[in-house]
Amino acid sequence: MSEGVSQTIPLRLRLRFLRDRILVGLCVVALAAAVVPLVWVLWDVVSVGAAHLSVEFLTSLPEPPTRPGGGWAHAFLGSVVVVGSAILMGIPVGVGTGIYMSEYGNNLLGRSTRFLCEVMAGLPSIVAGIVAYGLIVVTMGRFSALSGAIALAVLFVPIVAITTQEALALVPRHQREGAFALGLGDASTTLRVVLPAAMGNVLTGIMLATARVAGETAPLLFTAFNSRFWMEGLDQPTATVPVNIYNYAISPFDHWHDQAWAGAFVLVSVVLVLNVAARTLWARRARFMAGG
Amino acid sequence: MMPERMQTKDLRVYFGKTEAVKGVDMEIRPGAVTAIIGPSGCGKTTFLRSLNRMHDNTRSARVTGHVYLGDRDIYNGGMNPVELRIRVGMVFQRPNPFPTMSIRENITFAPRRHGMRRRSDLQDLVEEVLRQAALWDEVKDRLDDPATGLSGGQQQRLCIARALAVRPKVLLMDEPASALDPTATQRIEELIFDLKAEYTIAIVTHNMQQAARVSDYTAFFYMGELIEFGETDVIFTNPKEAQTEAYITGRFG
Numbered sequence: 151m152s153e154g155v156s157q158t159i160p161l162r163l164r165l166r167f168l169r170d171r172i173l174v175g176l177c178v179v180a181l182a183a184a185v186v187p188l189v190w191v192l193w194d195v196v197s198v199g200a201a202h203l204s205v206e207f208l209t210s211l212p213e214p215p216t217r218p219g220g221g222w223a224h225a226f227l228g229s230v231v232v233v234g235s236a237i238l239m240g241i242p243v244g245v246g247t248g249i250y251m252s253e254y255g256n257n258l259l260g261r262s263t264r265f266l267c268e269v270m271a272g273l274p275s276i277v278a279g280i281v282a283y284g285l286i287v288v289t290m291g292r293f294s295a296l297s298g299a300i301a302l303a304v305l306f307v308p309i310v311a312i313t314t315q316e317a318l319a320l321v322p323r324h325q326r327e328g329a330f331a332l333g334l335g336d337a338s339t340t341l342r343v344v345l346p347a348a349m350g351n352v353l354t355g356i357m358l359a360t361a362r363v364a365g366e367t368a369p370l371l372f373t374a375f376n377s378r379f380w381m382e383g384l385d386q387p388t389a390t391v392p393v394n395i396y397n398y399a400i401s402p403f404d405h406w407h408d409q410a411w412a413g414a415f416v417l418v419s420v421v422l423v424l425n426v427a428a429r430t431l432w433a434r435r436a437r438f439m440a441g442g
Numbered sequence: 443m444m445p446e447r448m449q450t451k452d453l454r455v456y457f458g459k460t461e462a463v464k465g466v467d468m469e470i471r472p473g474a475v476t477a478i479i480g481p482s483g484c485g486k487t488t489f490l491r492s493l494n495r496m497h498d499n500t501r502s503a504r505v506t507g508h509v510y511l512g513d514r515d516i517y518n519g520g521m522n523p524v525e526l527r528i529r530v531g532m533v534f535q536r537p538n539p540f541p542t543m544s545i546r547e548n549i550t551f552a553p554r555r556h557g558m559r560r561r562s563d564l565q566d567l568v569e570e571v572l573r574q575a576a577l578w579d580e581v582k583d584r585l586d587d588p589a590t591g592l593s594g595g596q597q598q599r600l601c602i603a604r605a606l607a608v609r610p611k612v613l614l615m616d617e618p619a620s621a622l623d624p625t626a627t628q629r630i631e632e633l634i635f636d637l638k639a640e641y642t643i644a645i646v647t648h649n650m651q652q653a654a655r656v657s658d659y660t661a662f663f664y665m666g667e668l669i670e671f672g673e674t675d676v677i678f679t680n681p682k683e684a685q686t687e688a689y690i691t692g693r694f695g
């Protein structure tokens with residue numbers, strides 16, 4: 151039976167099937183080349199990192215390298231403060247810029263801002279560090295959590311501005327017209343009709359941008375710098391998780407390497423949770439919009 | 443509260459270089475329903491939207507000539523669009539309740555922005571306009587549910603209630619029933635009939651039976667021009683213009 155069928159398929163067609171198969175095969179190989187190392191790295195971080203995770207690591211200060219134990223509590227706090235300050239500064243600026251570009255930006259200023267945001271979103275992160283170093287560190291005469299936060303905010307703002315603009319652009323025009331027709335001005339329409347309708351996607355953008363900057367190391371190396379103690383203020387240097395990973399990983403001590411793995415595990419977990427949460431929210435929102 | 447008269451003089455609307463409304467002189471009489479009919483693309487929506495300056499937000503659009511509300515020129519008389527749109531409300535072709543708001547909030551949103559703050563006043567207003575829109579009995583037990591949970595016909599009546607809540611003098615309706623089923627359409631038509639004592643109503647429709655049923659006056663548009671205007675009975679039984687007759691007898695459009 152199957153022989154009978156294959157005899158009726160002309161050679162040309164069978165060659166085409168073969169070509170299709172080869173193409174699909176090549177795609178699978180490419181996919182594997184991309185995914186396998188990624189899964190491998192993740193697996194390493196999770197298995198090695200989780201093995202060295204402990205309550206002490208999460209809650210205590212570091213010991214000198216000659217002694218075992220100790221933890222990164224100061225770096226976790228430092229990261230929360232630096233990233234937290236960055237997003238507190240960055241959200242109003244980023245969302246505001248996005249609102250401008252979407253609602254009032256159909257002009258030269260709006261288009262130039264959008265272009266600038268795209269350029270800045272592709273900025274090598276170390277450049278953000280140099281900017282904050284030049285503006286804050288040199289002026290203040292010392293490293294500080296604040297300068298680190300500003301460096302991260304420089305990376306955070308363009309991402310949020312772009313995602314906000316795109317979120318607002320998805321709100322149908324008839325929603326805005328419904329508000330205008332009731333005698334509502336631009337401000338009420340934007341803040342109480344358009345922004346709430348886009349809120350899910352705006353939040354998604356904020357979460358993705360947070361996940362992106364939370365793992366940045368280069369901009370913090372010469373801004374927030376480092377410390378072995380609890381942070382003493384925004385104007386003082388502070389340890390952060392990514393910089394600690396870097397320092398511990400290149401140290402000559404084996405138990406410090408273990409701690410670098412544990413720190414990486416914590417960081418990757420937080421970033422992963424933020425990403426999954428953001429994408430779930432996005433998917434729910436998309437369904438809501440499609441369902442009307 | 444007296445309904446107000448609207449009038450246009452040599453009204454022209456351009457999108458870029460194309461002229462979509464070509465010098466229309468027309469009256470929209472107070473306390474009556476005026477139907478605007480004509481084939482698709484003849485400028486009905488464009489005309490209607492020029493009556494509450496909806497084109498202000500369209501970059502390519504340009505409006506010339508005069509539109510009067512009472513005796514004030516809404517384009518050149520120092521009236522701002524916000525003030526105008528409180529007096530001239532609009533209901534759109536597709537129901538567009540605010541999706542993030544409840545049924546109640548959809549109604550109270552604009553009045554609150556315009557300064558109505560007392561809870562009891564707002565509560566009374568919600569009931570009053572929902573009754574006027576013949577929706578009260580269907581939603582009175584779920585005023586705080588999302589407006590998007592309503593059926594299409596209910597959403598459209600909510601949009602009418604929402605428009606009435608700012609106490610307009612004139613209500614503009616752009617094919618308000620075209621997205622609805624026959625039962626919902628009939629309810630909207632009854633509603634229009636009830637509202638005309640208190641409001642000046644202009645309704646765009648491509649459904650001639652509907653125009654004949656609900657309106658007192660009918661305007662026939664063709665290719666951006668007002669071809670004929672008159673009492674609905676006369677337009678439908680004894681039109682003066684050959685084009686009008688051809689359209690209402692279904693010979694084109």
Ligand SMILES: Nc1ncnc2c1ncn2[C@@H]1O[C@H](COP(=O)(O)OP(=O)(O)O)[C@@H](O)[C@H]1O
Nearest residue numbers: 457462481482483484485486487488489500502
């Ligand atoms: N925003 C716009 N930009 C450009 N052209 C438009 C716009 N709105 C309407 N038009 C044009 O104006 C003419 C009249 O359209 P419209 O008023 O919507 O017709 P109707 O409501 O009678 O079907 C059409 O040719 C349409 O293509």
Ligand SMILES: [Mg+2]
Nearest residue numbers: 486487488616
């Ligand atoms: Mg139309």
